[in-house]
Amino acid sequence: DAGITQSPRHKVTETGTPVTLRCHQTENHRYMYWYRQDPGHGLRLIHYSYGVKDTDKGEVSDGYSVSRSKTEDFLLTLESATSSQTSVYFCAISERTGEDTQYFGPGTRLTVL
Amino acid sequence: AQSVTQLDSHVSVSEGTPVLLRCNYSSSYSPSLFWYVQHPNKGLQLLLKYTSAATLVKGINGFEAEFKKSETSFHLTKPSAHMSDAAEYFCVVSDRDNFNKFYFGSGTKLNVKP
Numbered sequence: 001d002a003g004i005t006q007s008p009r010h011k012v013t014e015t016g017t018p019v020t021l022r023c024h025q026t027e028n029h030r031y032m033y034w035y036r037q038d039p040g041h042g043l044r045l046i047h048y049s050y051g052v053k054d055t056d057k058g059e060v061s062d063g064y065s066v067s068r069s070k071t072e073d074f075l076l077t078l079e080s081a082t083s084s085q086t087s088v089y090f091c092a093i094s095e096r097t098g099e100d101t102q103y104f105g106p107g108t109r110l111t112v113l
Numbered sequence: 114a115q116s117v118t119q120l121d122s123h124v125s126v127s128e129g130t131p132v133l134l135r136c137n138y139s140s141s142y143s144p145s146l147f148w149y150v151q152h153p154n155k156g157l158q159l160l161l162k163y164t165s166a167a168t169l170v171k172g173i174n175g176f177e178a179e180f181k182k183s184e185t186s187f188h189l190t191k192p193s194a195h196m197s198d199a200a201e202y203f204c205v206v207s208d209r210d211n212f213n214k215f216y217f218g219s220g221t222k223l224n225v226k227p
Contacts, residue, residue: 031212031213033214033215035215035217040122040219040220041219042117042203042217042218042219042220043157043203043215043217044217045214045215048212048214050212056212058214090156090157092215094213096213100207100209100213101147101159101162102213102215103159104149104156104157105156106155106156107156
């Protein structure tokens with residue numbers, strides 16, 4: 001299995017509070033991604049990174065920000081959590097662009113009350 | 114633009130019978146295509162991938178998929194279902210020239226009856 005960890009694995013928070021999810025990799029892969037998974041939608045891309053300090057938006061980026069100050073860490077922040085952000089969040093990594101596979105972390109289940 | 118349609122949200126088969134999970138894609142060029150499996154409360158595991166080599170791709174646990182460009186399809190099959198195959202399956206198209214971004218289908222839940 002690819003060396004990807006996510007923390008926390010479970011979190012319950014209240015509307016309006018800030019939340020930060022962490023993705024950590026030990027593979028030295030250049031590309032990192034954050035997805036959210038909701039029933040009937042598969043996984044949808046929130047943000048991605050193509051290098052240290054290089055990030056861009058995905059298809060569902062509203063209400064989320066990211067940072068990548070080191071190759072191994074990719075942080076996802078909900079500045080002010082809302083109930084619509086209750087979801088399971090997955091981090092993924094990819095070694096290079098082109099014909100390459102993404103490897104997924106174990107996921108974080110976030111509940112916003 | 115890339116997109117994926119999984120034609121069945123739920124499929125139910127009996128153990129020992131064949132499995133067919135259908136996937137159609139839309140891509141502006143020759144795509145990379147993947148199937149991932151997700152067991153309940155687990156992460157995603159790669160089953161197989163197509164990257165413009167052989168059109169019939171073999172994956173883990175006896176699964177295979179055939180890329181048909183004329184039909185824009187990438188259906189997943191297995192000759193004989195096992196109880197452990199019960200899971201959700203995702204078809205994915207990769208935008209390999211744009212940071213390898215993935216576009217997921219909505220998923221197919223496979224139920225295997227004893």
